[in-house]
Amino acid sequence: MEESKNQDLIEVIMNIIINAGNAKSDAICAIRDAKKFDFESAEEKLKSAKEAELLAHAAQTKLLAKESGGQKIELSLLMVHGQDHLMNCITFNDLAGEIIDLYKTIKK
Template sequence: MEEPKNLQAIMGLITHSGNAKSCAMEGIQEAKQGNFKAADKKMEEAHNELENAHNSQTSLLSKEASGENIEITLLMVHAQDHLMNAITFCDLAEEFIDLYKDK
């Protein structure tokens, strides 16, 4: 079987998005324990992972914008789902951490 085109960018989206979500969850857990510096550090890591995921996505968007035909596969849709979930989860994690800080 032939390796799907753009596999590296697609896997970057999945990997970095998953890492971002995991870091955000760890941030919530740290805040729950009152460890706000650690929570902030975890959220910084989450945002760095989101930036890496966005870079993977941008590489695909740039190719398409320059006229390259980008095949939409189930794996690519899956990767985009991971990114959108990670963004939403990180946004909500920030809110949870703020709530724990205000407690």
């Protein structure tokens, strides 16, 4: 039973890492497209980045709900790594939106 809980925890953490990594990658691509003044593609990639961010955040919320419900969630290096990815993707997504807007202003 304990092995199953540990495996479930690892799966949720990996979900955070993968989706947050995808979000950050999409945000970087959105910035690169905006730099080429390809705003349609930049907006599509930013939308994809936000969707991946939501998936990562939903996985984090599962862990928060379990812990607030009394289940002890083990803190591990993998967990810290996942949280780091999530916070970075949120920052990148917010920044990408601002940079896209800046490139739009420059283009005008």
